[in-house]
Amino acid sequence: MSNVRVLVGTRKGAFILTSDEKREQWDVSGPHFGGWEIYHLKGSAVNPNRIYVSQSSGWFGQLLQRSDDGGQTWEPVSNDFAYQGNPGTHQWYDGTQHPWEFNRVWHLEPSPTDPETIYAGVEDAALFRSGDGGQSWQELPGLRSVKGNLWQPGAGGMCLHTIILDPNNPNRIFVAISAAGAFRTDDGGETWQSINRGLKSDFELPDPDADVGHCVHNIAMHPSQPDVLFMQKHWDVMRTDNAGEEWQEVSGNLPTDFGFPIAVHAHEPETIYVVPIKSDSEHYPPEGKLRVYRSRTGGNEWEALTNGLPQSNCYVNILRDAMAVDTLDSCGIYFGTTDGHVYASFDSGDTWSPIISNLPRVMSVEVQVVP
Amino acid sequence: MTVRIVLPAHLRTLTGVKGKVFLEVEEPITQRSVLDALEATYPMLRGTIRDRATLKRRPFIRFFVCGEDWSHASPDDPLPEAVTTGAEPFMIVGAMAGG
Numbered sequence: 139m140s141n142v143r144v145l146v147g148t149r150k151g152a153f154i155l156t157s158d159e160k161r162e163q164w165d166v167s168g169p170h171f172g173g174w175e176i177y178h179l180k181g182s183a184v185n186p187n188r189i190y191v192s193q194s195s196g197w198f199g200q201l202l203q204r205s206d207d208g209g210q211t212w213e214p215v216s217n218d219f220a221y222q223g224n225p226g227t228h229q230w231y232d233g234t235q236h237p238w239e240f241n242r243v244w245h246l247e248p249s250p251t252d253p254e255t256i257y258a259g260v261e262d263a264a265l266f267r268s269g270d271g272g273q274s275w276q277e278l279p280g281l282r283s284v285k286g287n288l289w290q291p292g293a294g295g296m297c298l299h300t301i302i303l304d305p306n307n308p309n310r311i312f313v314a315i316s317a318a319g320a321f322r323t324d325d326g327g328e329t330w331q332s333i334n335r336g337l338k339s340d341f342e343l344p345d346p347d348a349d350v351g352h353c354v355h356n357i358a359m360h361p362s363q364p365d366v367l368f369m370q371k372h373w374d375v376m377r378t379d380n381a382g383e384e385w386q387e388v389s390g391n392l393p394t395d396f397g398f399p400i401a402v403h404a405h406e407p408e409t410i411y412v413v414p415i416k417s418d419s420e421h422y423p424p425e426g427k428l429r430v431y432r433s434r435t436g437g438n439e440w441e442a443l444t445n446g447l448p449q450s451n452c453y454v455n456i457l458r459d460a461m462a463v464d465t466l467d468s469c470g471i472y473f474g475t476t477d478g479h480v481y482a483s484f485d486s487g488d489t490w491s492p493i494i495s496n497l498p499r500v501m502s503v504e505v506q507v508v509p
Numbered sequence: 510m511t512v513r514i515v516l517p518a519h520l521r522t523l524t525g526v527k528g529k530v531f532l533e534v535e536e537p538i539t540q541r542s543v544l545d546a547l548e549a550t551y552p553m554l555r556g557t558i559r560d561r562a563t564l565k566r567r568p569f570i571r572f573f574v575c576g577e578d579w580s581h582a583s584p585d586d587p588l589p590e591a592v593t594t595g596a597e598p599f600m601i602v603g604a605m606a607g608g
Contacts, residue, residue, distance in 0.1 A: 173519060174519070195519065196569055197517075197519070197567070197569040197570065197603045197604070198519060198520065198557040198558075198567070198570075198603075199556050199557055199560075199567060200556065201523070201553070201556075201557070214523065214553040217555070217556045217561070218555070218556070218561055220561070220562065
């Protein structure tokens with residue numbers, strides 16, 4: 139029988155929830171790294187007991203931790219994220235140019251084939267790769283050459299928050315950067331192109347054909363359809379069927395198309411999930427009702443999933459990395475809230491219940507199925 | 510010279526140190542030589558007290574010595590004799606940064 143491990147990063151530490159396949163009883167360990175901000179932790183698909191953690195603090199900066207025993211013990215690995223060469227400048231809030239400065243690691247993406255290879259998305263936006271399990275990091279600087287001087291930070295910082303590794307093509311990687319957009323490499327990270335055609339950001343970018351500057355919040359892919367990507371943009375839910383060459387809006391009948399996370403069902407590549415948020419200036423669910431929306435048609439036609447979720451006076455947010463799915467036969471969907479709940483559904487979203495409450499603000503949720 | 514160093518709680522957890530750190534430091538005893546020796550012994554501290562590249566003190570870190578704040582002193586200024594004799598610790602402190 140497999141176990142399910144839910145990795146929860148919070149504002150004040152990491153928590154690991156473990157259950158058997160029934161997902162009825164959850165053992166909780168943590169806080170790991172209590173008092174530190176855990177933007178993300180994620181396990182290797184090749185070696186599930188290897189887990190990487192981004193641990194940061196306003197006082198002590200960025201640390202990276204690694205476990206090789208499923209989170210029982212940890213060892214610090216390298217936190218040396220040095221931009222390659224002179225990183226130059228990017229646009230600042232006042233329109234001037236500002237030096238590129240490393241701030242923190244937002245997202246860690248272990249290779250699906252090699253437990254020693256892992257990618258890190260950082261602020262100020264850049265992509266780093268380690269081929270030795272995090273003991274050293276090298277930047278892939280070609281990304282910043284895609285008009286990096288025009289990128290500028292959004293309210294959350296100029297962060298590279300999404301990394302998607304094509305399961306069929308090791309040379310293809312997709313990344314997304316807040317207030318810069320989505321980018322793709324087809325040569326293993328040497329050269330990159332922006333993939334933002336079709337994105338409309340009328341309230342943020344006056345140029346309808348702007349190549350960069352789109353505020354992408356999150357992207358998701360089903361491994362069986364690596365050319366199909368689903369995007370939650372600042373406003374708008376989008377999809378592409380050609381690896382980002384062109385995007386179409388699929389917001390359809392959503393009550394609002396602003397939001398942060400987006401996820402794809404583990405076994406139904408056209409079933410997707412979003413959590414609509416009222417607006418860019420009011421980061422909570424419309425009408426105080428926490429509703430996950432599901433589309434079984436790859437977008438446009440959405441249904442509200444409310445059973446078990448608070449339907450009055452709920453004013454939480456769900457951050458971009460705080461939604462994940464498991465791969466059990468009856469797919470589990472999980473998301474964490476800024477008020478410290480992690481909700482789960484084990485019937486594709488029809489019914490929900492909290493699997494833990496009263497944690498600090500949830501920054502990230504990842505799920506592993508461990509043999 | 511044996512220098513006593515007091516770490517803030519989070520960095521004691523990170524290093525696994527219980528209580529104070531005692532380190533042999535080559536003279537001259539300065540902030541720089543103390544921190545160089547500390548990071549050489551505990552490499553996981555690199556970047557947590559000083560910026561990895563510039564070696565500048567992180568904004569919310571303070572250095573207290575003999576009841577005085579040495580945070581803004583030059584990293585190459587000699588530290589007081591009480592530190593070099595081990596009578597007083599070199600204190601690394603997480604600054605108040607609440608609100």
